[in-house]
Amino acid sequence: MALIITAKKCIGCGICVQACPVDALEIVNGISVVDEEKCIKCGKCVRVCPTSAIELEGYIKPKDTKPKKVISAEEANMSCSGVWVLIEQSNGEAAEVSWELIGEARKLADKLSTEVAGVVLGENVDKIIPDCFAYGADTVYVVDNPVLKDYRTEPYSQSLSKLIKEYSPEVVLMGATTLGRDLAGHTATLVNTGLTADCTELSIEEETRLLRQTRPAFGGNVMATIVCADHRPQMATVRPKVMEMPVKKPGRAGKVVREELEMKEEEVLTKILEKISEKSGAVYLDKADVIVAAGKGIGTKENMKLVEDLAEVLGGTIGASRAAVEAGWIDVSHQVGQTGFTVRPKLYISVGISGAIQHLVGMQTSDVIIAINCDENAPIFNIADYGIVGDFQVILPKLTEAFRKKLGS
């Protein structure tokens, strides 16, 4: 009788290591490994493993894999209420992701029978308030102060954490943008709560009222649903373009709550000296109608030429998987996927991209997807409308030529 750890199932979370009373488990290369000599076969690790990767003969894992501590709705809320969305803005212009999140917050709040609130931080931001209501907010919290003119972590995080402490929301959402990820990580620490990054799906677990936060995890090859059981608020960032844009209802009204900022300009250590607009931003991946994307499978930087040629004849933009970016073949501003852009073109041609979930979440809503890959088992084929199994070095030039002829250019 021995402890069996199924490496395929193990996610290397380390929970078993901590549960083991005799120090017999260790994470080696991301997988839990047992030291048979130390193991006393008590089964504690079997019980805690979230993926049922550990088996012990004669020991059956209890059916309910959920944590022992399932708390009642009343307890879980800890007198917190409201689903909040940070309205990201610059120069009084709100980022679209904020409205997408107001739409999502509306659905969650209706399930929880609570209200939706927008949080607007900045200077001269009043013109955003009516839009917050129009997209579905019931309340808007506003901190309007010259110190908040441009985004800086210290005053923004101080404002947001003060609002959270004062009004105790149940859920706080923001866009997984550069600003949102900077602010969320800082604020969650100040208010001492859990934060889940880059969610692709949110829902409410009915029996516990908990927010189920789903995101790609462990290298993006599995999806994980995360909950934050006994800390409030439950905080999450969500990728732009993942949630549906809500219908705007102009004229919808609500309550405005204004708060003062305690921080003075001289207390803020960080100063923005200069702003440089990106001129080379000709990529516009998120606006492209046609994207031809290259992955690790193209093998060399020189082969990018074949991809560029096809993109050119189609009047498209070049995209890339993370592997192609990390190989140094193309700039990170072309990256499509979880850590890059989320795109929704009319035509997406992927070349030598196997299709890790992290890439797929960034492009799977494209209207038509063509995948070219020599590995017939590549996951990309599961979502492609047309999957071509073959050598891109042969296919691409022919495709480019045929398009050129057909399009007469």
Added chain:
Amino acid sequence: MHSVVCLKQVPDVTEVKIDPETNTLVRVGVPSITNPYDVNALEEALRLKDKFGGKVTVITMGPQMAEEILNKAVGMGADEGILLSDRSFAGADTLATSYVLSMAIKKISEKEKVDLVFCGKQAIDGDTAQVGPGIAARLNYPLLTYINSIEDCNTENGSVKVKRKVKSGYEITETKMPAVITANRDINQVRYESLPDLIKAARYKAIVWGKNDLNLEEKRLGLSGSPTMVRDIFAPEEKHGGEKIYFDENKADETIDYLINKLVPSVIIPN
């Protein structure tokens, strides 16, 4: 100039494969590496040391095996490596992780003043980008994320000026040290190790600090200090694939014609 660089040992996710039969993750044989963003952060700290003198301390939280990445860092030129390892740290989420790291940095700075704390923008296994901001919040240091270059570092008045990537382009931002900086990959090109450093690394034995060395509160550690927990793990929803075409070079023209005719009408292209 004293920099502390936070490193994370991660599985090389670009090497992770999916078992086509079971559609599950194959993690066996996946090599462990230093999170690539952290390597760029370390390189930047080393460059500051080259320019202003001083010291680079590297820290990592993880199992004993994570010591490897500290030795690698010493091989690149880091002066000291500290492994934060304790069974009670296992299962930590980003909140519990930033707690241990920040307490370690506090202890380091009590012995020797710390000017800058470096982290990678994010780790390639979790992709959360949360630990750097968390450390800054806990230490009450200013935070500069997504740094593309350090423009200037004034050791006399204790200020640092950086160029950081924002949505609309770049910002030149200045702050007071000590500060936390998270590095983008394009901040620099990582150096090759020098022979003397490699020899030093081969003999180097990292310092190990556990729970008791850092005066930590048990309830804020590992699993119990982590508000977030994994409820479910599942394979991503499989979408039904469309048409699969096995490209046959003898019928190349036919296949290409077929595709073009399918695509042209359905696509934008003004034909």
